[in-house]
Amino acid sequence: MEIAAEIILVEDNPSDADLIKRALNKNNVANKILHLKDGQEVIDYLFGEGQWKGRTTTNTPKVILLDLKMPKVSGIEVLKRIKSNPETKGIPVVVLTSSKEDPDIKECYKLGVNSYVVKPVGFEDFSRTVAQLGLYWLLINQQPKW
Amino acid sequence: MANMELNDVQILLVEDNDDDAKLTIHALEKNKMEKNLVRLKDGEEALDFIFASGKFLETRNIAFPPKLILLDIRMPKVNGIEVLQKIKCAPLTKAIPVVILTSSKEDPDIQKCYNLGANSYVVKPIDFEKFALTIKDIAYYWLKVNQPPSLENLYL
Known part of the structure; x- marks a missing residue:
């Protein structure tokens, strides 16, 4: 069965990934999150390469939550790939x-990021921010259909 | 200096429909987020405001942009798509x-807006209460x- 993920979370830090998934689960979207652990995996997923060979790439997520500092392929590189390809450019990407x-923030906007969110330090704030983020990109924002 | 507030705008609302603008502003007021809001009625005004030209030549500085632009698409003179394009090209x-x-x-509008670099695309809910909640969010x-x-x- 093919996964049609609504949220793709690209995060190499397991404890951050856990926190994010838990906060999102409060909006009952648990089954729609696909967690990928590095930049290469998300590129493979989006373009149907590597272990995702043959995936129907027209099943695009509603949002990609992208960490910046990751092994193999960095978040900046992933953002560049997504936003420079007409097939994937319309997918909302939130760093x-x-x-x-500020140089990171500027670079991301320059490359066409849809939104840039700094992880709050405290657990409560972190959780609230992620919940708001999930609500906005899943329920308020309208993404293109392909 | 005169009109400093035009260089410290939180939300620039570009909306030609008075009812929709009223609803939007009302929803923002209700949530205390209406501070430093400017509403403009067409794309030409919006471009003048954003690029500190025309009627905003004296009162605006391009280096102090609004924190958020809410942009309607169908508007007289210059439409929202064109405004978006100019903002995202400069x-x-x-x-x-x-x-x-x-x-x-x-869908062609949605697609086009994302391709031009819109940060987000929101369809106005028809229901009044939903509309207000959406604006707040x-x-x-x-x-x-x-x-x-x-x-x-x-x-x-």
């Missing part, structure tokens, strides 16, 4: 990172 | 979050959750 560095 | 304005807020559910997300780049060296 969700602990980096508050 | 290095100084490209990073301003633009949320398309429209009654158009037509949009403002909360873009003003409190999203992190814009700093104003220093805004050139992208």
Whole structure:
């Protein structure tokens, strides 16, 4: 059976990934999250390559939550790939990172990120922010159909 | 200096329909998010405001953009698509979050807006209460959750 994920979470840090999934689950979207652990995996998923060979790539997610600092392929590189390809350009990408560095923020906007969210430090704030983020991109925002 | 507030705008609402504008502003007021809001009625005015030209030549500085632009698509003079395109093509304005807020559910519009770099596309709910809640969620997300780049060296 093929997964039609609504949210793709690209996060190499297991404890952050856990927190994010738990916060999103409060909006009852547990079964629609696909967690990928590095930049290469998400590229393979989106373009139907590697272990995702043969996937129907027209099943695009409603949003991709993308960490920046990851092994193999960085978040910036992934963002560049997504936003420079007409097939994937329309997928909303939210960078969700602990980096508050302005050069990172600017670079992401320059590459066409839809939104940039800094992970709040406290557990409560983190959880609230992620819940709001999930609500916005799943229920309020309208993504293109392919 | 005169009109400093035009260089410290939180939300720029570009909407030609008075009823929709009223509803939007009312929803923002209810949630105390109407501070420093400017409403404009067509795309030409919006471009003048954003690029500090025309009637806003004296009162606006392009380096101090609004924190969020809510942009309707179908408007007189210059439509929302064209406004979006101009914002997202210019290095100084490209990073301003633009949320398309429209009654158009037509997919070609959605696709086109994303391709031009819209940050988000929201279809106006018909139901009054839903509309108000949606506006609240949009403002909360873009003003409190999203992190814009700093104003220093805004050139992208």
